[in-house]
Amino acid sequence: MTTTKTSPTSRTTTRALRCSAALAAGGLLITACSSSAGTDSGQSGAPSFEGRGPITYVAGKDTTGSVQPMIDRWNKQHPKEKVTFIQLPTDPDAQRRQMIQNAETKSDAYTVLSLDVVWTSEFAAHQWIDRLPQERFPLSRMLKPVVETAKYRGGLYAVPGSSDGGMLYYRTDLLKKAGVSQPPVTWDELKAACAKVKRLPEAKDMSCYAGQFQKYEGLTVNFAEAVNSAGGTVTDAKGTPDVDTPEARKGLDFLVGSAKDGTIPAEGVTYQEEDGRQAFQSGKLVFLRNWPYMYGLAANSGIKGKYAVAPLPGLNGPGASSLGGHNMALSSFAKNKATALDFIKFFTSEENTATQLKKASAAPPYASQYDDKTLIAQYPYLPVLKESILRAVPRPRVVQYGDVTAAVQQHAYAALTGDKSSAQALKDLQAALRKSVAQ
């Protein structure tokens, strides 16, 4: 009954069929077939991108209504290479599942995929997406950490479409009243500033700080930020776990200690983005780590004009954010790859990312847009966000990201809720990560 979750098909036959079908159809696809069938040398021989015609763009549900107008513009300019927008569910897990399903059946229904930045390695390692020619995209004008999220083993497998970085939201009114002139740069400063604020009568019942500490992807983000901000790593550049270190310990200790001494409220371990935002907006928090999306939303709440953003604090100086955002990748099994490549270029152009910033408040990948005076006037957080992204560290770039994030969540959560000491949690986490990366 419920045993039908998998979609096992004889994969080799489908590929053979598809290739022969393409041969019969006139050979447009031969190169595409053979290049994606080459199992080993994705590193050396770049696939050639041929074929022009209609393609599809696959992304999560567009709640802002900003994607279709851009596609319409493309379709007007390229009447013979029309792009159809396929909208997947809002839930990222469901998006990933559908994309994997499409890849597992080697279907050509999906051409250009909008991938969450943490999926790049997995999709690249399975060869579900093509390695892209670096020279055809203006990567040098993009922020370096953002470009890194699109790479796997040095090869470019996607083009950054949008980015995202964590920032520290703080209550300007309370800090000023308490005599704190600058937002905190280190964790100690954060705690000191908070102590001063708490002496104010109106801040008596407030808590200090929160992030996203529920047991879900947000915890991985916050844990990685704490570890990176203390000089540690979760996995090194090659994807090897290296989390059982004194530096990482200091990072986790900040979170665990804060949860224990009440800097983080008790219910902090149930917070996702929205819970934290509600708490901050209703005046329960002095500091909150959150994404830029909340900047505009908070302006419509009771704390309008009473908050600002700063880069995340760290152990001895500014901290390191994790990166969010989406990259555009090209499905290995798609047709009309020449069109697809042009479309990716069009979609990630400076003009379009600026539109996305305005309409969907998606952080652009281009450095110059963060210095644009008119944009800054509209989005005062841009300079802080740029700083945040420049100092950011991508989350572990590993093939088995699902297992890695599950392990991080399990052990970090156990430490946060007091089931384990931070030392034990990191030791267990290191062992668990070794196991899942070795798979």
Added chain:
Amino acid sequence: MTKTEIPPGVDAGPSREPVTRRRLAGKPARATAGSGRLAALLVSPTLLVLSIVVIYPTLMALKESLYGPKGLDPATGFISDTEPFVALKNYADIFGAAGERFWNAFWNTTFFTVVTVGLETVIGVAMALIMHKAFRGRGFVRAGILIPWAVPTAISGLLWRWIFNSDGVANALIGHQILWTTEGFHAKVAVIVAEVWKTAPFIGLLVLAGLQVIPKEVYEAARLDGARPPRQFWHITLPLVKPALLVAVLFRCMDALRMFDLPYILVGAQKHSVETLSMLAQNEASNVRFGPASAYAVLLFLYVFLIALAFVRLLGADLVGEGAARRRKKAGRRRMEVTA
């Protein structure tokens, strides 16, 4: 008076006997071979659909469960194209390294099933008794009781997540902060409360249907004999409603064993306190390990199957309809007599 023995088959209606007799009398024995072929022909589309949507996927899942996850080639950084054949290793693993998570999910599933179905049965029967009573505004009460069942599980999961939020209604009511959606026994309690709220009306509904076919005369006789309501309930209502109740409980058991969306949405994925077998299989599949995922799903399938079998065999749950089964038996006996 409590010996109010009900003639067997009262619930099936009194018109059963004549119908059977009429049909048996009018059916010529010679037609059996031809009608058999016709029956096969008529049933074949159903069988075809069943084999496409049930048997084929089940067999594919069985086959898939014999394959392991694809390996990563450390030299190229690419995942191999084929899945290695590992025979029964995925099944054997539940007794070894990966077993901890499986058994945790297994016990969670069993615990949820036993507790929720137990509570639902008690509450559902109570609901049915209330709905059965004639009183003013009965329509409203019925509708009110049935609404939770009409709400999609995913939605009720969201709804209860609001209630169990750290500053939600549940904490306001008990005046004490419990972080329901964190790990721990309280997360189990949250799932049980939401599940019982949602599905007790289902049992109530089926039991109500069972109650409505109990003839009034039986109660009148009992009353004349001086039986008080509790006695009437234990000795008349419960035995007579048992067939309907057993089917309801069986359906609920099978549903509860496959529980997925409620804990997934209410408490969250990756939460060991509430992870069920379905969630485990889904999690493995979403990490592109279809082999182990299929193995877990197959084990769950067997578990559900065994429970259903136990119900039918041990408790005599009447899935086909008692009347129909008996009629078939009788008809078979008759045919044997004829052919002999």
